[in-house]
Amino acid sequence: MSFGQGGPQSQWDPWKPQSQQPQAQPPQQPQQPWNSGDSDNTPDWAALAEASEARAKRRRLFFIGGGALATVAIAGAVAVAVVSANGSDQASGGGTSQLPTTAEIPSSTATEPSFAPTSAPPPLDPKDFVSSAKKDKAPLSPDLLFPGTQLTMGETVYKKGPTADTRTCGSAAQGTLPKVLDANDCTRLIRVTYTKGDTSVTVGVAVFDTEAQATKAKKQADKKSIVRSLSGGGVKSFCTGAVCRSTTNSYGRYAYFTVAGFAGAKDVTEKSTGVFRAGDDLAEFAFRQIRRRGEAQASAAAEAQG
DSSP states (O other): OSSTTOOOOOOTTTSSOOOOOOOOOOOOOOSSTTTSSGGGGGGGHHHHHHHHHHHHHHHHHHHHHHHHHHHHHHHHHHHHHHHHHHHHTSSSOOOOGSSSOOSSSOOTTTOOOOOOOOOOOOOOOOOEEEEEEEEOOSSHHHHHOSSSEEEETTTEEEEEEEEESSSGGGGGEEETTTHHHHHHTOOEEEEEEEEEEEEEEEEEEEEEEEEEHHHHHHHHHOTTTTEEEOTTBBBBBBBBSOOOOOOEEEEEEEEEEEEEEEBBOOOOTOOOOOHHHHHHHHHHHHHHHHHHHHHHHHHHHHHHOO
């Protein structure tokens, strides 16, 4: 038996003992191109296309289903977050059962509280308390009306001098003023003198029972109606034989007068601006003090009513 190339090969029989299984040879790859005429080796293009289309369809269905599941999961997370935020001040586990019902939620159209109208009494007028002796009951004296030892008006300081208080008004006046005071039933005349340098000013406050009497006395006074100057206590005599400057005014039941000049026999002229300013300052201060008297009594009466 020849073992050369092309000789017969021994056959393997699984039922015969000691027979040998031949070694498998790798299959020979076809040498023909795909477009050869051999139909057994040509790929089935239609089947390949159908398989590819089926795989693509399954992939699309998978993505659509997965997106729907993701949307549902996100919506669920948002709902949980909203419920958690709205119920952050509630006990855990309460859920929506602890939310108030529609009837429990306050309505925006709730009626505003109403209050019964009240009528506050009109404010008290301070002038009313210094316009009549019946209401003007506060204590009165030179030191109460002109307190302290000096007076500051703006940047000017005046030193307080002697004071006087008399029930016979005519005796503390000169010229035509005594007649005017007596005719209108003056009950009291308070005087005080202030000085600054060589200038002196006497303020006289005449007291009447009514505002009408004080107003009438003011109107009847003329250029010769002068309060008598008050000296002494270190203040030299002034306005006794010299030309001086005088003023007249009234407020409530009080009429107030000033006379200002230089010590000795020196006359006041139009150039004596310091004298004019001093007279105006003291007249203004007298008015303020009378008004404050009314304000204090009006305030006390208001507190008593309250």
